Every structure is written in C-alpha cells, then in structure tokens.
Amino acid sequence: AQSVTQPDIHITVSEGASLELRCNYSYGATPYLFWYVQSPGQGLQLLLKYFSGDTLVQGIKGFEAEFKRSQSSFNLRKPSVHWSDAAEYFCAVGANTGNQFYFGTGTSLTVIP
Amino acid sequence: DVKVTQSSRYLVKRTGEKVFLECVQDMDHENMFWYRQDPGLGLRLIYFSYDVKMKEKGDIPEGYSVSREKKERFSLILESASTNQTSMYLCASIAFSGQPQHFGDGTRLSIL
Secondary structure, three states: OOEEEOOOOEEEEEOOOOEEEOOEEEOOOOOEEEEEEEOOOOOOEEEEEEOOOOOEEEOHHHOEEEEEHHHOEEEEEEOOOOHHHOEEEEEEEEOOOOOOEEEOOOEEEEEEO | OOOEEEOOOEEEEOOOOOEEEEEEEOOOOOEEEEEEEEOOOEEEEEEEEEEOOEEEEOOOOOOEEEEEEEOOEEEEEEOOOOHHHOEEEEEEEEOOOOOOOEEOOOEEEEEO
C-alpha cells in the first residue's frame, strides 16, 4: 500500500541555520514526489516536485530536495532558514496511474530569532 | 497560473444543518478533490471526481456527499452536520497524472 511518512512532527531551528525535513515513502513504482508548504490559515503551496531525471530538484524560496531511491526518501533542505519559513510542510506521493495523492502528516517548523 | 477558489474561508453552522462547500477551478482540470485536514492527521481524502457527474469515494466519505454538475465546480455536501465534522476543508484540482495538485485556500468549518 502507498504511504508517506514524515517522522518529525515538529522541528525548531534558529534563523540562519540549515534545515532538513525528512520524508519516506512506500510506493510500488517510481513515484511522483512533491513538497508543499502551508502557512497558517492558508491552502497548500507547491514548493517543488520530482518526476524523473536529476535526483536533486530545486524549488521556490531557496528550497531543494533529493530523491534517494535506495532509501525511499525525498528529504527537503534549505541552507539558511528565514523567519518567514515558519509553516507546516507536507510531503506527497502522486500515483503514476490515476490522480490520487498520498500525503504525510506534516512537519511543523518553528524558527527562533 | 491555476486558480482554485473556495467560496468561504470561515463558516459556522449548527448541528443537523445541511452544509454546502463550493470549489471552483479555472484551468479546465478533469480531476478535483476534497480533503479534510485535522491536527496530527494530515490531509485525508473525502471524495474525488475525474469527470463531470463522476465521483469516487476517498478514505473518509461517511457523512459527506459531492456534486459535480459542471467541470469547473465541485461541491462538498454535509448532509446533516455534526460536531465531529468541524475541520479545515481543502479543495484541489489536477490536470493529469504526474502533475501537482493545486489547492484552494481552505474553508475552516465550525459545527456548533
């Protein structure tokens, strides 16, 4: 069965520090992978996506993610966090047949000055 | 840019009422989705639709129904609202498999 695991419910980092949010997935074929960000009271905004090719993908707001097939992971990274990055982050797998997505339960990021 | 619009940002209703949540997308997408989001549970799929008048149950369809009379509009209906349906509801659309889902801003629904 398809599933997405985000092992960290909540992470706190200092402004300017580096960030890595973890995502592991279970899917029978090569998945489509996505990271979304949700600010309080808002919908989900796409940060980046992986379909195929280069396993390191760049997104908006200075984020990047690396697809590691051997580890079934798609971790999100940012070299220097800004206070405005405080939000909820969701990893998702898109099925390559049909159109359903499978979402992780999210990681809440707090940024301290 | 894809625009998904949910008719209400905040809604307060009473137990037993019939509640309609509306969602409109402007990109001629075939597929539309309704999720509910609760703390610690992430997004859970309620219903989705892959064409006009077509619908499929998601993971938690009980207590909900949907309507898709026109391609751009997908409505979620709470037949008889209950307090355990208090939640954030998110609508999304997608062009085709492999593309990202595009989300509305959500409707925060409170059932009193």
